[in-house]
Amino acid sequence: MSTAGPLPGSHGRRNFLSRFVVAVQAAIGGAVSCVVGGAALAPSFASHTQSWQRAAALADLADGVPTPVTLRLIRQDGYRQVVDRRVVYIQRDEALGVRVLDSTCTHLGCRTRYDDASKHFVCPCHGGVYDMDGSVLDGPPPAPLRRLEARIDGTDVVVQV
Amino acid sequence: MWTALLDWIDSRTGIRALRAHALDEPLPPGTGWLFTTGSVVALLIGCQVLTGIGLSMYYVPSPSLAYDSLRYLMSQVPLGALMRGLHFWGASFIVVAAVVHLLRVFLTGSYKAPREVTWMTGLVLLLVILGFSLSGYLLPWDQKAYWATTVTISVAESSPVIGGVVANVLRGGDELGALTLGRWYAAHVFLLPGALIVFLVAHIALMRKHGISGPISPQAGAPVPFYPWHVAKDTLMMAAVFAALFTAALLLPAHLDEIANPADADYIPRPEWYFLSLFQLLKYFPGPLEVVATQVVPGVVVGGMFALPFLDRGPNRHPWAPSRRVFTLLFSMVGAGIVALTVMGLRDAPVRFDPNVWGPQSMAGYLTAEDGGNPCARCHVDGGPASPVQVTRISRDEGWLTFHMSDPAAIAPGAKAVDPTAEPMLDEDATRAVLAYLRRLRAGASPPEVPAASATVVKTLGTRCVACHRLDGDGGDTGPELTHIGARRDAEAIRRIVTDPNDEYGDSMMPVYGPRLDAGLIAAIGDYLAAKK
Structure with missing residues (x-):
């Protein structure tokens, strides 16, 4: 052509x-x-809706000692519904009311445990140490343990998740 | 700076030469609007690819999640319904555009030497597009998808000798199920796109090799560059088609039926409109002759199309030239036949299921499962041991669900010894109603408010009467339809029939409800049905 x-x-x-x-x-x-x-x-930009959920009966909490409680969270995961389990420590205090700390270490997400002898939260992965109020005492964690909103509702402790 | 950057890229890649090769093709003078049909098909393919990628981010090819993933996309994801609408309507648009392109190529005799192979690759592309439509149809896993695919596979099964093997390969076994969905999904997103790319590249490469055929009679004048003169026409046509597609997707949301229910023997399957002619043809070849409709006729038509360039070998491209008349006539007859069968199929289509209309059975299920103090709410509540009924998926078969509703403590049939003396929590009729509710709940609009005074009437109609009578889309066909019963009977007559049908009809199959239902309830049923004009 x-x-x-x-x-x-x-x-x-x-x-x-x-x-x-x-x-x-x-x-x-x-x-x-x-x-x-x-x-x-x-x-990716959807906002997370928060709700209040019953966590424990006040009568089950020892005064001043953080008690581990497993929260059962039903949440919508896209097109399905899943049940998440999250361990929080609930501490009842005459002066403070209730304090609820997420047990997840702020370093790399391992689960911390409460050591009754030292009165500290200890992370088994990299040696992070937190005080009873969640503030960092030692090790690599960059931030305190996350505190959840909580209140006393009658005879129960309810937390915002 | 831009020029320097482009110069550098060009020196390393030769991109300017490639652009010139792609765009500066000289076209025969007089190449006009008729030659824009191929570009429209290319646009729609691009659109389907993009929206298909978007859909694949949400879709799960599993019978237990396919429907829910699409329902989630359409109801929860912003722009999700529009994206599916574009893909759904794009499938119809692309079939129309491909057929229009084929008609243009036929009428202008563009398949003649040396373009025989271009024509054949185009026919393969049309078959690939129809393959996309067929495989995509099953993916939503709704009633329409399930039953239309059952028919499609039965058609393949009717083939002589190899039918059984072909059907088993298509199904991935003896039954339509998870394996079927997996392989049809793989075909839709891997195999067919692979074939599409290969044949599309071949089709365009051959079109470039031989050039556009141009007007039927060569015109005088200098060749016209493809860009921008002809591309502008292509672009205008593409813009018009795209505007129509976008409007359709925006105004007519893609259909999603109730979730597939293999136990539903009443569902009347219908294929999508572009396969309706074949479906209609089947009606005229019953029994052993079925193979004529499913294999012989389509085989002769497709085979004839492939052979066309070798049968019509004269140089004259005019559709009514003496050497082409017979082919144009045959082509028109086949086209008219397809159109006539499609129209007949459309006229014969059953009333379309409307997921927004709540019949008495699904309403009775709603009243049973959601009313305050209902037995399901003992467990199915927020924070309870099971999810609220509204978000429960139907992922079990009917046998399991019926068993669970008669005795919820037995989570799995057989896990606990059945006490034959115990009263079932929900009887079979109520269970069927709750199942109808769960299916309807996930398919369309929320249930309408039922006045407290009508609740017992609706529950009775939806659990007892629908066993034999159809009412607002729900129910069986053993007894007469009640949807417009008010136009034929008044409240008193209906009350009499329900109380004792033998008084009215002599010897009736219908049970006598006088001793079983409260007289006030029977009167209320009469009033309710009499209002259905």
Whole structure:
């Protein structure tokens, strides 16, 4: 086939059509990408809804000693519902009311345990040590143990999860 | 700076030469709008690929999760319903666009030498697109998907000699189930896209090798560059089709039926509209002749299309040229036949299930399972030992569920000795109603409010009467339909029939309810049904 020659007086039209083609095709591509990208990214920015849940009966808690309690959390995991179990330490104190600490070490996520002899929370993985109030005493943890909102509701302790 | 960067990239990759090769192709003078159909198909393929990738982030190819994952995408994920809508409607658009492209190629005689192989790769692409439609149909795992695929596989099974083997390969065994879904999913997202890429590349490469065929009669003048003169026409056409697709996806949400229920013998399956002609054809070839509709006729049509460039070898491309008339006539007859069968199939289609309409059975299930103090709520509550009924998935078979509802303490049938003297917690009718409720709950709108005064009537209709009568889409066909009974009978007549049907009909199959139901309830049923005009 012979080579295509320029159309007479076509330079301006060529530029206009080139811009038109790029603009319309970009609009089509952009529309599809926005829908697909939006649907793909939406769950990444969904906010977590919090709720109050009964954690323990006040009568089961020893005064001043952190008691480990396993919370059973039913949560929506996309299209299915799953049950998570999370261990928290509940400490009842006449002055403080209740203090609930998440047992997860803030270093790399291992589960800390309460050592009654030293009155500290100790992480078995890398030697992190926390005080009774959750503040870091020793080791690599970058932050105190996470404290959960809690209150006394009648004869029970309820926590916000 | 940009120019310097582009110069460097070009020196290392030769991208400008590639761009020039791709865009500067000279087209025959007079190449017009008719030659934009292929670009529309390419646009729709691109759209399906992108939305398909998005869908695959959510979809799970497992019978227990496929439906829930799609339901979640459509109801919980922002833009999820629109994305599925684009993919769902895109499937129909692409079939139409591919057929329009084929018609254009036929009418302009573009399949003639030297473009025979281009034509054949195009036909393979059409079959691949139909393969996508067929395999994608099963994936939502709803009633329509399940039963239409059952029919499709039965069609394959009717093939002589190898039918049984083919059907077992398609199903992954004797029964349609998890293995079927897995292999159809693999076909949809791996095998068919692979075939699509190979044949699409071949089709476009061959189109470039031989050039666009151009107008039927060569026109005088200089060749026109593909870019931007013809690309502008392509782009306008693509924009129009895309606008139509987007509007359809926006205004008509993709359908999702109730979750697949293999035990439902009443469901009347229908394929998607583009397979309706084949489905209709089956009706005219019953029994041993079925193979004519399923294999012979489609085989002759497809085979004839492949052979076309070798049968119609004259140089004249005009559709009504003496050497082409017979082919144009045959082609038109086949086309008219497909259109006629499709129209007949559409007219014959059963009333479409509307997931937003709540019939008495699902309403009775709702009242049984969700009313205050109901037996299910002993366990199925927030923070209880089992999830609330509203979020419970139907992941068990009906036998298990029926057993569980008659004795919830026995979590697994057979795990605990059954006490034959114990009263079941829910009887079979109530269990069926609760199952209907669970299916409807996950398919469409929330249940409507039922006035307290009507609750017992709805429960009675939804557990007893629907065993034989159809009412608002629910129920059996043994007795007459009651949806518009108010137009034929008044409240007093209905009360009389329910109390003792033999008074009205002499010898009736219908049970006598006078001694079993309270007279006030029977009167209320009469009033309720009489209002259904």
